[in-house]
Amino acid sequence: MSPNRWIELTEKNPGHSAWYIERFRSMAAEGADLDGEARLVDAMVGRGARVLDAGCGPGRVGGHLHRAGHQVVGVDLDPQLITAAEQDHPGPTWLVADLAGLDLPATGIDEGFDAIVCAGNVMTFLDPATRRPVLARLRAHLRDGGRIVTGFGSGRDYPFEEFLDDVAAVGLSPDLLLSTWDLRPFRSDSDFLVAVLSPGIAGT
Numbered sequence: 001m002s003p004n005r006w007i008e009l010t011e012k013n014p015g016h017s018a019w020y021i022e023r024f025r026s027m028a029a030e031g032a033d034l035d036g037e038a039r040l041v042d043a044m045v046g047r048g049a050r051v052l053d054a055g056c057g058p059g060r061v062g063g064h065l066h067r068a069g070h071q072v073v074g075v076d077l078d079p080q081l082i083t084a085a086e087q088d089h090p091g092p093t094w095l096v097a098d099l100a101g102l103d104l105p106a107t108g109i110d111e112g113f114d115a116i117v118c119a120g121n122v123m124t125f126l127d128p129a130t131r132r133p134v135l136a137r138l139r140a141h142l143r144d145g146g147r148i149v150t151g152f153g154s155g156r157d158y159p160f161e162e163f164l165d166d167v168a169a170v171g172l173s174p175d176l177l178l179s180t181w182d183l184r185p186f187r188s189d190s191d192f193l194v195a196v197l198s199p200g201i202a203g204t
Contacts, residue, residue, distance in 0.1 A: 052072075054122065113146055123163065150195055
């Protein structure tokens with residue numbers, strides 16, 4: 001797989017992952033609300049749902065969802081972030097994996113997911129050549145009736161219109177577009193997009 005922008009960032013600054021981990025640990029210790037994304041996902045699914053945290057980082061979203069009673073698998077390509085997730089949020093299954101080639105059945109995780117969350121601007125860190133493959137791999141891991149929710153900001157070299165074109169190209173369609181994780185509506189001047197996606201018909 002081509003290196004994504006997170007890999008490029010950590011290669012240029014080997015201390016970046018450790019800084020990122022400590023940043024969120026400090027915010028949590030100070031009482032910051034870090035669970036907005038997880039609360040939205042929790043509201044989308046029934047109790048005990050299967051949730052994939054795609055690009056899970058140090059595990060704050062998947063950890064909250066596990067504590068809420070869901071069956072969580074989290075994947076990230078950065079081993080340091082996965083180690084931090086295991087330390088700070090025990091309970092979910094945390095795996096090192098590249099979303100562009102994600103194949104959880106090959107690891108023994110055969111069941112699909114009721115929801116897949118891709119938060120933290122993950123989509124904008126992808127190598128642009130892998131954006132559609134990642135969306136397609138996420139779609140392939142959904143159960144019937146499952147949905148994907150992802151969010152990222154503008155000004156990060158991935159225009160919202162281009163993202164929605166990629167969504168359609170891999171057979172997904174937007175059920176809901178928001179401008180924040182706390183359910184504010186998406187508008188033409190919004191600088192953040194939260195998209196709830198369901199499988200549709202590829203190429204339409």
